[in-house]
Amino acid sequence: MTEQAQPVFSIEKLYVKDLSLEVPHAPKVYLERETPQVNVQLRTDGNVIEEGIYEVTLTVTATAKLPDDRTLFMVEVAQSGVFQVRNIPENDLEPLMMIGCPNILFPYAREAVSDAVTRAGFQPVILAPVNFELMYQAKKQQAESATAQSAGNGEAQPQ
DSSP states (O other), rough: OOOOOOOOOOOOEEEEEEEEEEEETTGGGGGSOOOOOOEEEEEEEEEEEETTTTEEEEEEEEEEOOSSOOEEEEEEEEEEEEEEEEEEEEHHHHHIIIIIIIHHHHHHHHHHHHHHHHHSSOOOOOOOOOHHHHHHHHHHHHHHHHHHHHHHHOOOOOO
């Protein structure tokens, strides 16, 4: 009987990798009374630093626009983490990087967005919880569809 190494998952470091805030129409926008429409976009990236050590970055972009399409503010936060991952089956690694790690990073990114918007003189933007598993599944399905379509384009069409 061979002894299998125990799986290891640990957070080595959490940090803000990049933070950008723009208020292109200041100071006039501070006189506006209309409620802005806030659009939030998320992106997750991961890469290997060295054997068993990975960096995952969750980028959150929040843009607030007025009804006349003027941008009130735009904030982008890249919240990153360095994670130690060892003895995890290969097919579990991608879901861990794209679901598990972003779930850890999200509260920090949400706080950084809210803090930046507040410091810019606006009401805080409180990001709603995100289902990273659903996002991962949708992205995976989209990639599978694209692969199937490109494979289908090379086949002979019936006449």
